[in-house]
Amino acid sequence: MTAYLARRVLQAVAVVLLVTLIVFGLIRLAPGGAAVGVLGSGSAHQQFLVQYLTWLGRVLGGNLGRSLRLNESVGALLAASLPRTLVLAGLSTLIALLIAVPVGLLQAVRRNSVVDHVLRGLTYLLYGAPPFVLGLLLILYLAVDAHIFGAEGPQATGIGGFITDARDLTLPVATLTLVTIAIFARYMRSSALDSLGQEYVQAARARGGGEGRVVVSHVLRNSLVPIVTLLGLSLPQIVGGALVVEILFNIQGMGWQIWQAAVNHDFPVTLGFTLVIGVAAALGSLLADIGYAVLDPRVRTSRA
Amino acid sequence: MRSGGHRRGATIGACCAAVGLVLLLAACGPAAGSASSGAPAASAGGTSVTFAMQPGGQASYPFAFFTDSTIGEDSVYNVNDFQYLMYRPLYWFGTGVTPYLNKQLSLAEPPEYRGKAVIIRMKRNYTWSNGEPVDAQDLVFWINMMIAEGTNWGFYNKSGLPADIASVHMNNNYEVTLDLTSANFSQTWFTNNELSEITPMPMAWDRTASGQSDCDVSVTHCIAVYNYLSTQANKGVSAIASSPVWSVVDGPWKLVSLNSQGKLVVTFNKKYGGPVAPHHITSFTELPFTSEQAEYNVLQDPTAGQTIDVGYLPTVDAPTPPAGSLVGANPTTLPDYRLSAQYLWQLSYMPYNFKNNTGQAAIFHQLYFRQAFQMLVDQEGVIDGPLHGYGKPTVGPVTLYPKTTYLSAQVANESDPWALNIQEAKSKLSSHGWKLEGPSSNQVFTCVRSGTGPSDCGAGIPSGQQLTLKMIYASGIDWMQSAARELASNASLAGIRLNLTQETFIDVVDTAFGCTSTAPASACNWQLALWGSWTYSPDYLPTGDTLFEGGAANNAGGYNDPRDNQLILATLQARTPRQFDSAMRAWDSYATAQLPVVYEPDEATLVETIKGLDTGPLNSADTITPEEWHYLK
Numbered sequence: 001m002t003a004y005l006a007r008r009v010l011q012a013v014a015v016v017l018l019v020t021l022i023v024f025g026l027i028r029l030a031p032g033g034a035a036v037g038v039l040g041s042g043s044a045h046q047q048f049l050v051q052y053l054t055w056l057g058r059v060l061g062g063n064l065g066r067s068l069r070l071n072e073s074v075g076a077l078l079a080a081s082l083p084r085t086l087v088l089a090g091l092s093t094l095i096a097l098l099i100a101v102p103v104g105l106l107q108a109v110r111r112n113s114v115v116d117h118v119l120r121g122l123t124y125l126l127y128g129a130p131p132f133v134l135g136l137l138l139i140l141y142l143a144v145d146a147h148i149f150g151a152e153g154p155q156a157t158g159i160g161g162f163i164t165d166a167r168d169l170t171l172p173v174a175t176l177t178l179v180t181i182a183i184f185a186r187y188m189r190s191s192a193l194d195s196l197g198q199e200y201v202q203a204a205r206a207r208g209g210g211e212g213r214v215v216v217s218h219v220l221r222n223s224l225v226p227i228v229t230l231l232g233l234s235l236p237q238i239v240g241g242a243l244v245v246e247i248l249f250n251i252q253g254m255g256w257q258i259w260q261a262a263v264n265h266d267f268p269v270t271l272g273f274t275l276v277i278g279v280a281a282a283l284g285s286l287l288a289d290i291g292y293a294v295l296d297p298r299v300r301t302s303r304a
Numbered sequence: 305m306r307s308g309g310h311r312r313g314a315t316i317g318a319c320c321a322a323v324g325l326v327l328l329l330a331a332c333g334p335a336a337g338s339a340s341s342g343a344p345a346a347s348a349g350g351t352s353v354t355f356a357m358q359p360g361g362q363a364s365y366p367f368a369f370f371t372d373s374t375i376g377e378d379s380v381y382n383v384n385d386f387q388y389l390m391y392r393p394l395y396w397f398g399t400g401v402t403p404y405l406n407k408q409l410s411l412a413e414p415p416e417y418r419g420k421a422v423i424i425r426m427k428r429n430y431t432w433s434n435g436e437p438v439d440a441q442d443l444v445f446w447i448n449m450m451i452a453e454g455t456n457w458g459f460y461n462k463s464g465l466p467a468d469i470a471s472v473h474m475n476n477n478y479e480v481t482l483d484l485t486s487a488n489f490s491q492t493w494f495t496n497n498e499l500s501e502i503t504p505m506p507m508a509w510d511r512t513a514s515g516q517s518d519c520d521v522s523v524t525h526c527i528a529v530y531n532y533l534s535t536q537a538n539k540g541v542s543a544i545a546s547s548p549v550w551s552v553v554d555g556p557w558k559l560v561s562l563n564s565q566g567k568l569v570v571t572f573n574k575k576y577g578g579p580v581a582p583h584h585i586t587s588f589t590e591l592p593f594t595s596e597q598a599e600y601n602v603l604q605d606p607t608a609g610q611t612i613d614v615g616y617l618p619t620v621d622a623p624t625p626p627a628g629s630l631v632g633a634n635p636t637t638l639p640d641y642r643l644s645a646q647y648l649w650q651l652s653y654m655p656y657n658f659k660n661n662t663g664q665a666a667i668f669h670q671l672y673f674r675q676a677f678q679m680l681v682d683q684e685g686v687i688d689g690p691l692h693g694y695g696k697p698t699v700g701p702v703t704l705y706p707k708t709t710y711l712s713a714q715v716a717n718e719s720d721p722w723a724l725n726i727q728e729a730k731s732k733l734s735s736h737g738w739k740l741e742g743p744s745s746n747q748v749f750t751c752v753r754s755g756t757g758p759s760d761c762g763a764g765i766p767s768g769q770q771l772t773l774k775m776i777y778a779s780g781i782d783w784m785q786s787a788a789r790e791l792a793s794n795a796s797l798a799g800i801r802l803n804l805t806q807e808t809f810i811d812v813v814d815t816a817f818g819c820t821s822t823a824p825a826s827a828c829n830w831q832l833a834l835w836g837s838w839t840y841s842p843d844y845l846p847t848g849d850t851l852f853e854g855g856a857a858n859n860a861g862g863y864n865d866p867r868d869n870q871l872i873l874a875t876l877q878a879r880t881p882r883q884f885d886s887a888m889r890a891w892d893s894y895a896t897a898q899l900p901v902v903y904e905p906d907e908a909t910l911v912e913t914i915k916g917l918d919t920g921p922l923n924s925a926d927t928i929t930p931e932e933w934h935y936l937k
Contacts, residue, residue: 069376071364072540072564080564136597144604144637151605152598155591157563168609250598252565260360263780263808 001293008289012282019278020059024052027271037267038065059275065268067261074272077257082239082276083159085246085253087169089238092176093231100181101220101227104188108196108223109215119185126182135175135248143171153251172249176242180234187230191223198222225295232288239280352587353917353933356599356615357385358909362566362592366390366550366559367537368503369449369530370458374537378458381566383842384927385590387503389557389570390550392578394424394443394502395495397844398925401706403649405495408579409929411438411504411554417491420470422482424499429577430554432506438554438577440480442504445520447472447482449505452519452526459501459842463849463876464494490876492884497843508552509533541566556580556931557588566592572931580931581918588930603912604637613917617643617910620782624693632693634912641912645694646922647705651846652698652906654775654834655861659819661828664773666764668831668861672736673762674899676729678722680794681787683905685724690783691907698903700896702846702888706924709885710846712893722899729798737761738771740799748772749799772801775832776815779806783907788834809835816860833860837906841925848872848891852900863900871895 028035028048035051036044043051058065064074103123107116126134143151150168154161163169195201196219204214243255254273261269363386365377396409407414411430416423430438450457450466457466470483510519512532519526536549544550545559553559556578557570568590591610593599596618602608603615617635622643625632634643656668667673683697696704699720702711734740737753737760749771751761761769773795777788788804795802807815816833838858840846850856853872854864871891878884913919919933 069364070362070541071377071538076540076542076564139601139605143601143608147605147607151601151608152610155565155567155610157565157567165609247595248597248601250594250602252592252594256594263810265810 004293005290008286012286015282015285016279019282020056020275021052023271023274023278024055027267030267035267037068037265038271055271059272064272064275067269068266069264070266070269074268077269078254078272078276080157081252081254081257084153084162084251085240085242085255086238087159087163088153088172088245088251088253089176089242091169092173092180093234093238095173096177096180096184097227097231099177100184101188101224103181104185104190105192105215105220105223107185107189108192108219109211111193120189123182123185126178127186129179131175131179131242131244132248134178135171135245138171138175139248153246153249155250172245172251175245175248184227184230187226188223191226192219195219195222221295225292228291228295229288232284232286232291235284235287236277236281240277350935351585352589353585353613353930354589354591354611355385355928355930356591356593356602356612357381357566358616359593359595359599363562363568363590364541364566365537366544366547367533368393369446369505369533371453371456371530371534372458374534375458380926386568388555388927389588389930390553390555390559390573391503391505392430392555393500393842394504395499396927397496397500397841398923398927401647401921401924402708403706403840403844403923403925404708412443415491415495415499417494420484420487422484422494422499423475424480424482426478426480426504427577428478431575431577432508433551433553433558433573433575434506434508435575436507437477438504438506439477440474441477441520442506443480443502444472444474445505445507445510446502447480448519448521448523449526449530450502452523453530461498465498465501488877490878490884490887492878492881493845493847493876496845497847500842500844504554506552506554509549556929566590576931578931581934583934583937584931585933585935603641606640612912613914614919615912617912619692619694619907619910620690622692622694622910624688630908638912640915642915644911644913644922646909646911646926647696647703647906647924648837648839648909648926649703649706649841649844649924650837650839650906651701651703651851652837652904654832654902654904655816656832656863656901657816657819657828657830657861658864659828659862660831661825662831663769664831666762667769667771667773669764670736670762671898672732674902675722676732676798677795677800678899678902679725679729679732680791680798680800681722681902681904682724682790682794683720683903685790686783686787686905690786691905694908694910695783695905696908698906700892700903701848701852702892703906710888710892712889712896714893715896721896722903724794726794726798733771733799735759737765738799747799748801770801771799772803773831774803774805775834776805776807776812776830777834778809778812778836780809781836784834784836787905817858819860819862832902834902834904837904839926844925845888846892847875847888848895849876852895861901865898865900868894868898868900 027038028051039051039054043054062075064078066073067077070077103119107119110116139151142148149170152168153172154165154168156162156165201214201218204218240254243259246253246256258270258273261273361379361381363381365374365382366387368387368391370378392411394411396406397403399406405414411427413425413427424443426439426443432438447466451469454460454466461467468484468486470485473481475481507520510529511517512528517525517529519529533549536547541562541564545561550559553573556573556576558573560569560571562568570588572586591612596616599615600618600621602610603612603617621635623633623635631643631645634641658665658668660668687693687695687697697720699722700715702708704711707716733749737751738749739752740747741750742748751765751767751769753760754765754767755761756763775788777784792802792804812833812835815830816835819828838851843850848868849872850858852859852863852868854869871894875884875887875891878887911922916936917933918936
């Protein structure tokens with residue numbers, strides 16, 4: 001297991017380095033001296049490798065540069081926007097998981113029943129609904145008309161104020177959750193159906209195990225493997241922000257910041273934020289592999 | 305330039321699921337500030353106003369002195385909505401809805417001109433918040449820094465400040481004389497386009513890290529002072545409110561807080577010496593927004609955590625006003641607000657690239673072509689359609705509204721001489737050597753009579769040249785996308801193939817202004833570039849020396865016409881205001897007829913103001929004076 005983990009960590013580090021190389025290369029290719037904008041005028045005549053290593057050295061030293069238009073360091077902008085996005089996307093993923101796993105399992109156990117058909121229709125509906133439509137509907141009915149929730153996300157500067165403002169946090173989290181539930185529930189249903197057909201499940205039933213115990217002890221654990229994959233792949237999205245929801249609910253999160261930076265040619269911000277999202281993608285993949293190994297011993301023995 | 309139809313079932317299904325989920329979420333924590341009643345909007349009222357900024361912008365830079373490296377900070381968010389609240393410019397522009405000099409709000413009396421001398425007398429009623437007077441020394445401090453920075457100053461002009469200053473004299477504590485290198489200049493131009501760029505600075509800023517300096521006396525010490533102030537300004541947004549430097553103000557407002565999200569709170573400066581309204585507000589908050597929709601959502605929700613007293617309405621959400629009216633009804637979703645339309649002092653246009661190196665420049669040089677192409681721009685259609693009636697056509701360099709004395713009588717009294725007329729456009733092309741060729745469904749004009757005669761295509765246009773053009777335009781602006789598509793459609797009907805490409809606003813502007821003498825050939829291959837408008841601020845006169853004079857730095861397309869240059873020079877050399885107005889009208893009339901650019905419709909800005917709050921007229925110079933705002937009793 002240790003060797004497996006070590007190898008995966010090394011692979012993740014290599015992926016991150018590759019991401020930095022590609023992103024910096026793309027920024028350097030951008031017209032208008034973007035790389036010089038990031039590194040300063042003294043770098044104008046340096047070779048690509050020298051520029052890249054200079055930038056990487058600064059990043060490893062904790063210096064991600066300075067925004068060209070917001071009078072802030074990239075680190076300060078990250079510190080302000082990343083926690084908001086982590087709360088927003090992390091909370092919605094967690095709630096979606098808590099709802100989608102039992103829903104998907106129920107659909108599998110009650111396959112082709114009325115319950116399954118209704119839930120399947122609902123998840124199809126949510127899966128196909130664009131977040132801006134869902135968000136606008138929620139705002140229109142639950143904020144503007146009913147005044148139950150706020151029409152925008154929390155505006156507190158500190159993360160404490162942001163996370164405790166349940167009235168304003170509810171609708172953006174709900175919008176993201178509804179979309180995510182649909183994805184997770186469909187994967188869970190499919191995975192649980194596969195597990196229900198396995199011999200070890202029939203063996204457990206033959207041994208006299210109650211249906212509930214069989215489902216929880218044998219079906220659930222094995223069905224969670226694809227969900228772990230999904231969660232791992234969701235990490236860059238959780239870190240990278242949900243652009244549409246952030247724009248709609250007036251939340252200056254990661255997605256909105258990186259979009260603004262891209263539109264306004266704020267290259268240091270684009271580069272710094274992309275790097276963080278790249279690291280999150282590598283980390284998510286690593287965590288998914290670790291999750292596999294924990295859930296399925298065959299993974300760690302076959303790859304170690 | 306300061307720069308659904310959804311199936312009913314789907315809707316109901318989504319809502320049911322949403323209600324269940326949000327109730328679950330609500331149970332997870334305390335409902336801070338929750339208000340479930342449908343109570344009517346309650347503005348903060350009395351002494352405070354919350355102002356929602358235009359989406360996407362936020363204040364971040366306090367230092368009013370811009371150099372080449374900081375000129376990017378010169379935005380409405382940083383200057384008009386932030387710096388001007390705290391630091392007042394020497395001369396304030398914006399009187400009523402017009403962009404004229406506002407004598408009441410200026411720090412100095414109107415300048416007196418005597419030959420080469422310009423005498424500026426500071427008013428005696430202004431003081432800095434640290435108790436020191438706003439006087440001649442503060443003005444000289446700025447002028448010296450401007451001289452020290454020279455070509456590095458953000459608004460450097462080779463025929464204007466500071467190049468035209470021979471010497472500066474402080475006559476007494478409140479009077480300064482600028483001796484200029486020549487007496488041959490327009491007084492109106494100098495006041496409106498040169499002195500308008502000056503913001504006196506307090507002696508408290510005349511320092512370096514090692515202590516007090518004397519930039520107000522010695523120009524040689526100014527670079528070090530600038531470097532110190534620039535360093536202070538660049539310490540980050542969160543450091544501005546606590547800075548002892550930026551706390552010294554002469555404007556009506558003092559900064560209380562500015563956070564990294566761009567939320568700005570200022571409080572009334574009791575030492576402000578300028579005019580204020582009786583019972584004026586004493587606290588002013590600016591809120592940033594990520595999008596027009598996000599701002600509209602909060603406007604519609606009067607129980608929101610942060611209520612908006614003054615905010616912007618997306619044009620697409622405004623009901624079309626009745627014919628002949630500037631403003632129509634307010635959306636029914638905003639019963640507690642009053643709708644106003646603001647027309648900015650700007651020019652909406654699209655340059656032709658007269659320096660194009662892919663063969664189209666010769667076409668653009670033909671007046672008959674520019675006339676024909678302008679007749680394909682359906683300005684009224686765009687205004688009535690995607691702009692919902694909130695816009696004005698542009699027919700020349702001087703905008704039709706607000707009306708000024710610079711507008712030629714011919715333009716003011718006549719309708720658009722180049723209004724949509726596809727048949728006339730085709731006729732003009734046909735009579736100048738062009739013939740429709742190709743399959744009947746997709747015919748394109750092709751030059752069949754090259755030459756320079758009156759019925760030929762014109763100089764430099766070879767026989768066989770097709771009227772196929774490329775146009776780039778800024779993405780993310782709905783009405784502009786509609787306008788570009790309609791223009792391409794009209795062009796197609798007229799036998800011109802117009803290929804459209806969307807790019808970001810900044811990319812379009814960079815492209816349009818990128819074809820300089822030192823740029824590679826690839827920078828000059830663009831043909832038509834549409835990004836929006838040029839705002840006449842802080843140079844408030846629409847004189848052509850900025851955009852239309854041959855060789856001018858911001859003449860994006862490189863238009864160069866001897867007669868045009870002559871008329872522009874006449875505006876710059878007209879001594880008296882009357883002579884200036886006459887020269888401006890002559891140039892406006894000529895530029896309207898010559899079409900140096902494609903004139904485009906200009907979008908109005910829609911402002912929602914909470915009922916009971918009097919903010920006065922919306923200024924076309926886009927400046928705000930919250931110290932004059934008050935709640936009606």
